[in-house]
Amino acid sequence: MTATDPFSIELLTNYLLVGAALFALGMLGFISRRNLIVMFLSAEMMLQGVALSLVAFGRFHGNWTGQVFTIVILTVAACEASIAMALVVVLFNRKSSLDVTLWQDVREAGVEATDLADEAAEAAPLGVSDGPETYPTLTPAGIEPAHPIQPWTERRR
Template sequence: MTPFPFELLMNYLLVGAALMALGMLGFLSRRNLIVMFLSAEMMLQGTALTLVGFGRYHGNWTGQIFTIVILTVAACEASVALALILILFKRRSSLDVTLWNELRESTQAPFEEPTVEEEAESVAPALGPESYPHLTRAGLEPAHPTSPWIERRK
């Protein structure tokens, strides 16, 4: 078995710590539910790196077995989280998590924060002229059918 000295273990712990902190940052600061879900998975990846490094350093399988359990929990979390995202999107037609702040405790005061529109950065305009097809001017407007199209599908 190739040696796995302490310095290599340290590498794994440092990378794992960085992934954990970045995932936490994404989970706390992003508003999009899907990006929050990805950040939570990234925290799990950082932990898994740490566990595998420790298991290899001590020469036993427990770290890898813990990681398999983490993988299982991540799969369960993904299924439930994506089902929740689907339902929440159906209710509000938006993935913004701050729309759901009435799920807090009833005694808790609402978290005062500026609205999304005040904080959102401006969108850079698309480069170049927008190209829409040029249509020649039509003559008379055609007669519209009076019944909506859904009723005509028979």
């Protein structure tokens, strides 16, 4: 070692902390969200945290291995995204919903199912959704027409 590397261990710890926080946030999204697509986005976020840690370690040890491994992670992430999206399309065609709790019947034997879908069906709608479903308030005149299906009742099965 002829000269000291400016990338000190304090800098390495900074990058590792940010990578750990990204990993924990991705894990939180993967555990707690019910939309299949958001779950896969969270898994990609975990991969980002790991890639950041790998590149920082490679920079600290002064070799290219971290960056090479991150390129491999990029490849695997691209493959995973393509296959996952194909699976999501197939699953959506089966049940016309992206809810992951609808697929609890493929669980392991001995694990009890949670009926989150029934619980959620009792929930109140999330306010008034702005969009084509909202109507201007006019002076009522004539016979009231039949209202279309409300948006929060469309996908409730």
